[in-house]
Amino acid sequence: MILPIRLYGDPVLRCGAEDVVGDSASVQQLIDNMIETMRGASGIGLAAPQVGRTERIFVADLAAEIQHEHVSEGALGPMTFINPEIVRESEEESEFEEGCLSIPDICETVKRSERIRVTYLDRHFRPQELDVGGLPARVIQHEVDHLEGIFFVDRISEFRRRLLRRKLREIAHGKVEADYALYR
Ligand code: NI
Numbered sequence: 001m002i003l004p005i006r007l008y009g010d011p012v013l014r015c016g017a018e019d020v021v022g023d024s025a026s027v028q029q030l031i032d033n034m035i036e037t038m039r040g041a042s043g044i045g046l047a048a049p050q051v052g053r054t055e056r057i058f059v060a061d062l063a064a065e066i067q068h069e070h071v072s073e074g075a076l077g078p079m080t081f082i083n084p085e086i087v088r089e090s091e092e093e094s095e096f097e098e099g100c101l102s103i104p105d106i107c108e109t110v111k112r113s114e115r116i117r118v119t120y121l122d123r124h125f126r127p128q129e130l131d132v133g134g135l136p137a138r139v140i141q142h143e144v145d146h147l148e149g150i151f152f153v154d155r156i157s158e159f160r161r162r163l164l165r166r167k168l169r170e171i172a173h174g175k176v177e178a179d180y181a182l183y184r
Contacts, residue, residue, distance in 0.1 A: 001032075001033050001036065002033070002036055002037050002040045002180075002181060003033050003034070003037045003051040003052070003181075004051070004181040004182055004183035004184075005037065005041065005046075005050055005051065005101050005102060005178075005180060005181065005182055005183060006049065006050050006051065006052055006102055006183045007102055007103075007104075007171055007172065007174060007176065007182055007183065007184075008100075008102050008103045008151060008153075008168060008171045008172055009168075009171060009172025009173070010052075010102075010183070012049050012052050012053075012054070013049050013050065013102060013146070013149065013151070014149040015049070015054065015149055016054075016147065016148055016149045017047070017048055017049055017053075017054050017055060017056040017057070017146075017147040017148075018054050018055065018056060019056050019083045020055050020056055020057060020082050020083055020121075022125075023125050027055065027057075027082075028123070030048065030051075030053060030055060030057065031057065031059065031080050031123050033051070034046050034048065034051060034057070034058075034059045035059050035078045035080075037051060037180075038059055038060075038061065038078070038101075039061070039078075040180055040181075041101050041178075041179075041180035042180075043061075043101045044060060044061045044062070044139055045058060045059070045060040045061070045139045045140075045142060045143045046058060046059050046060075046101065046143075047143045047146030047147055048147070049146055049147070049149075050101060050102050050146060052183065055082075056082065056083050056084070056147050057080065057081065057082050057083075057147075058080075058081050058084065058143035058144070058146065058147065059078050059079065059080050059081070060078065060079050060081065060136075060139050060140065060143060061078050061079075062079055062135075062136045062139060063077060063078070063079070079122070080122055080123035081118070081120040081121075081122075081140070081143070082120055082121040082122070082123065082125065083120060083121055084118050084119070084120035084140070084143075084144055084147070085118065085119050085120070085144075086116050086117070086118050086140070086141065086144055087117050087118065087119055088116060088117035089113035089115075089116050090113045090114050090115040090116070090133075091113075092113070092114040092115070093111050093112060093113055093114060094111070094112065094114045094138075095109050095110065095111050096109065096110065096112070096135075096138055097109050097110075098110045098138070098142060098152045100142070100151065100152055101178075101180070102146075102151070103151065103152075103153065103168070103171060104171065104176050104177070104178040104182075105167070105171075105176060106153065106164060106167060106168075106171075108152065108153060108156045108160060108164075109156070110142075110152050110155050110156060111155070112137070112138055112141050112142075112155075113137065113141065114133055114134070114137065115131070115132065115133040115137055116131075116132060116133075116137045116140060116141060117129065117130065117131045118130050118132075118140050118144070153168065
């Protein structure tokens with residue numbers, strides 16, 4: 001089922017997610033819905049708070065980007081990250097233009113670590129560890145931020161954020177259009 005996506009300004013996106021304690025039908029249903037919602041919106045990542053939930057889960061379509069022996073899920077399928085923790089970040093950083101399904105129409109250059117190591121449970125609740133760089137590292141950092149209540153626009157300069165203030169306020173008031181379902 002496609003779920004409406006929460007917009008910047010929605011309190012659930014600021015409150016931080018909580019660890020999932022065990023598998024359940026409702027967790028599996030949530031994962032299915034998140035994958036369907038991400039794909040329906042042509043996104044490459046989606047975190048639970050973006051659909052109004054507080055489980056520490058995100059999904060990401062990194063298949064084409066990651067070829068890693070430790071990824072047990074199908075190489076072409078979307079990946080599920082339950083209780084992810086970034087346990088190592090490279091000092092080397094890179095800049096890349098990011099967007100977010102919860103902040104339609106805004107793209108900004110964000111500086112992040114070039115490589116990371118992340119630990120998580122896959123959707124079968126098997127522990128996994130992944131060392132990645134480039135786009136997958138960026139997507140994972142962006143999604144883990146969502147689980148901590150952080151947006152990519154929190155990571156740009158004060159100057160850039162000031163330029164966006166009016167537009168962000170409009171988004172927070174729902175004055176924005178997207179070609180996917182928004183929660184209003
Ligand atoms: Ni996002």
